[in-house]
Amino acid sequence: xxxxxxxxxxxxxxxxxxxxxxxxxxxxxxxxxxxxxxxxxxxxxxxxxxxxxxxxxxxxxxxxxxxxxxxxxxxxxxxxxxxxxxxxxxxxxxxxxxxxxxxxxxxxxxxxxxxxxxxxxxxxxxxxxxxxxxxxxxxxxxxxxxxxxxxxxxxxxxxxxxxxxxxxxxxxxxxxxxxxxxxxxxxxxxxxxxxxxxxxxxxxxxxxxxxxxxxxxxxxxxxxxxxxxxxxxxxxxxxxxxxxxxxxxx
Numbered sequence: 097x098x099x100x101x102x103x104x105x106x107x108x109x110x111x112x113x114x115x116x117x118x119x120x121x122x123x124x125x126x127x128x129x130x131x132x133x134x135x136x137x138x139x140x141x142x143x144x145x146x147x148x149x150x151x152x153x154x155x156x157x158x159x160x161x162x163x164x165x166x167x168x169x170x171x172x173x174x175x176x177x178x179x180x181x182x183x184x185x186x187x188x189x190x191x192x193x194x195x196x197x198x199x200x201x202x203x204x205x206x207x208x209x210x211x212x213x214x215x216x217x218x219x220x221x222x223x224x225x226x227x228x229x230x231x232x233x234x235x236x237x238x239x240x241x242x243x244x245x246x247x248x249x250x251x252x253x254x255x256x257x258x259x260x261x262x263x264x265x266x267x268x269x270x271x272x273x274x275x276x277x278x279x280x281x282x283x284x285x286x287x288x289x290x291x292x293x294x295x296x297x298x299x300x301x302x303x304x305x306x307x308x309x310x311x312x313x314x315x316x317x318x319x320x321x322x323x324x325x326x327x328x329x330x331x332x333x334x335x336x337x338x339x340x341x342x343x344x345x346x
Contacts, residue, residue: 222287
């Protein structure tokens with residue numbers, strides 16, 4: 097009788113698992129591949145029905161994204177000199193002329209500053225609050241946690257006008273700092289609840305051993321708890337960044 101290992105998978109099971117993982121990867125990447133391929137389509141091809149799988153690629157979409165164009169009269173367009181470069185040639189085929197670069201880079205930088213800024217602040221404050229709720233006896237802990245969570249249930253449109261009036265008085269309207277503080281106020285409830293769950297899973301004995309060795313409470317938090325909660329912090333940061341990046345109402 098040949099030996100059979102319970103822990104070592106068979107060759108057939110390895111092939112089956114590899115096939116399933118490959119199939120799942122292909123299915124997961126299909127939407128991303130479709131989005132990227134659509135960026136190389138013309139306007140009519142991108143909205144055609146049924147959708148076009150095979151098409152002639154073009155950089156028309158990227159020219160539209162990174163340049164500002166105007167549509168002159170046909171007589172004016174015919175009187176212009178030949179296009180200088182492939183970018184102008186694509187614009188001429190659309191019946192437009194390029195007047196300068198677009199503001200895409202500036203607007204993208206605004207999203208980066210606001211998204212990552214609010215995420216960093218939410219994680220910083222949320223980690224401290226979650227640690228306090230997890231490790232210390234806080235009066236009315238459950239009520240406070242529910243109050244923190246309830247702030248996320250409020251629809252943005254219900255507070256848009258009061259926030260605008262308050263920001264106008266404080267000089268925060270149309271500023272990076274104003275949006276960072278606003279998104280932090282919305283995201284911190286999610287950060288506290290998620291991070292508290294991760295910190296609750298870390299045994300208290302690790303910190304108690306560090307305190308016995310002479311660490312302060314803050315040193316134990318920084319050198320013991322934070323490395324153990326790194327995965328949870330990263331996951332929470334992704335959720336906070338997704339909300340800040342996709343939010344449009346505010």
